[in-house]
Amino acid sequence: MSRIPLVDLAASYDRHRSAIDAAMRSVVEETRFILGRDVGxxxxxFAAFCGTGHAVGVASGTAAIHLSLAALGIGPGDEVAVPAHTFVATAEPVSWLGARPRFVEVDAETGGMDPDALKAVVDRVRAVLPVHLYGLPVDLAAIGALAAAAGVPLVEDAAQAHGAEYVQPDGSVVRAGAYGRVGCFSFYPGKNLGAFGDAGAVTTADPELADRIRRLANHGRTSKYEHLSVGYAERLDTLQAAVLAVKLETLAEGNRRRRELAAAYRARLTGVGDLVLPVEPPNRRSVYHLFVLRSGHRDGLRAYLREAGIEAGVHYPVPLHLQPAYASLGHRPGDLPVTEAWARECLSLPIYPELSDGQRERVVARVRDYFDTAAHRR
Ligand SMILES: Cc1ncc(COP(=O)(O)O)c(C=O)c1O
Structure with a gap:
């Protein structure tokens, strides 16, 4: 039986092949490689999709965070509140700018930044940078209120949450990246909206901030050889923009399919073994970039699935406060127990629009087998 990968980029390309090939050929034939019209x-x-005034295409999700923090004036001596349960790219740009990540505990149910933990440090930080982890928005109203009361910007790491929705206390719906001062998106190939290489975007309602980010991404330029400030080379590549424009047309449909798959996984895996299934609070709609369950038998289950030709992932096995890269901050195991439990127990099952119902059922059957048979007691 064929292998079920964690992410299937070939299937995604097949779905868009002719439109993408035509879009890329057009860029190449006209040699509009840098800041061609496809970028704009x-x-x-993408701004329209997110419901924001502006989107600035940049080189990657990491660049989106870097440029946002730089444009907001984060620099040496500053601290930025960052969750410890995330990909390292959430924190790296903080360090590049000479600032220091202040690692914040996450919520036990969702894995997103815990507003109560943020409360304890928000008066010390210059920005708040939560992550819409696995495609589920954080508690934006609670986190946003704390940031606003402290007078610091909210920078959303929406790298995994293109199109995710949050219902505000007044009933209005806002999409990830459209709530905070800025939203930072990654179009890394396996993301819900994925390029054919590195790519990203920053969203914001503020035209002046959008201009500053655009300028910083392009050598601080005001014209070809005039540079207002020392900037960076972090533009969105035109070929990537051409690919992304094609794939954006099916993003909403892809997100719907991911939600359908997640609902089926949930229905079929509830009550199985010691599994804890992903929680979706009633005021939030995840786009299931990842379907992450938790189990005390995580490593055994992952190995069992691998033997059956099913690839499961771990996002993320080592929390940021315990990474060698951040050893200088002096953290010890036990400092952030909820984060550390997530790191020990989380397991990501395959989920992507092209995953068939049959493949999904194969995953379900093997997970159930693992707990029904003696495999999990080995
Ligand atoms: C939560 C999170 N933040 C930031 C990034 C960085 O994005 P990129 O790989 O496009 O630089 C990623 C993805 O890789 C991510 O998952």
């Missing part, structure tokens, strides 16, 4: 067209379409 994609930016407008």
């Amino acid at each position: 067209e994609f930016e407008s379409a």
Whole structure:
């Protein structure tokens, strides 16, 4: 039986092949490689999708965070509140700018930044940088209120949450990246909206901030050889913009399919073994970039699935406060127990729009087998 990968980039390409090939050929034939019209067209379409005034295409999700923090004036001596249960790229740009990540505990149910933990440190930080982990928005109203009361910007790491929705206390719905001062998106190939290489975007309602980010991404330029400030080379590549514009057209449909798959996984895996299934609070709609369950038998289950040709992932096995890269901050195991429990127990099952119902059922059957048979007691 064929292998079920964690992410299937070939299936995604197959779905869009002719449109993507045509879009890329057009860029190449006209040699519009740097800041070609495709970049601006994609930016407008993506801003509309997110419900923000502006989107600035940049080189990666990491660059999106870097440029946002730089444009907001984060620098040496500053601290930025960052969850410890995330990919390292959430924190790296903080360090590049000479600032220091202040690692914040996450919520036991969702894995997102815990507003109560943020409360204890928010008066010391210059920005709050939560992550919409696995595609589920954080508690934006609670976190946003704390940031606003402290007078610091909210920077959303929406790298995994293109199109995720949050219902505000007044009933209005806002999409990930459209709530805070800025939203930072990654279009890394396996993301819900994935390029054919590195790519990212920053969203914001503030035209002046969008201009500053655009300028910083392009050598601080005001014209070809005039540079207002020392900037960076972090533009969105035109070929990537052309690919992204094609794939954006099916993003909403892809997100719907991911939600359908997640609902089926949930229905079929509830009550199985010691599994804890992903929680979706009633005021939030995840786009299931990942379907992450928790189990005390995580490593055994992962190995069992691998033997059956099913690839499961771990996002993320080592929390940031315990990474060698951040040893200088002096953290010890036990400092952030909820984060550390997530790192020990989380397991990501395959989920992507092209995953068939049959493949999903194969995953379900093997997970159930693991707990029904003696395998999990080995
Ligand atoms: C939560 C999170 N933040 C930031 C990034 C960085 O994005 P990129 O790989 O596009 O630089 C990623 C993805 O890789 C991510 O998952």
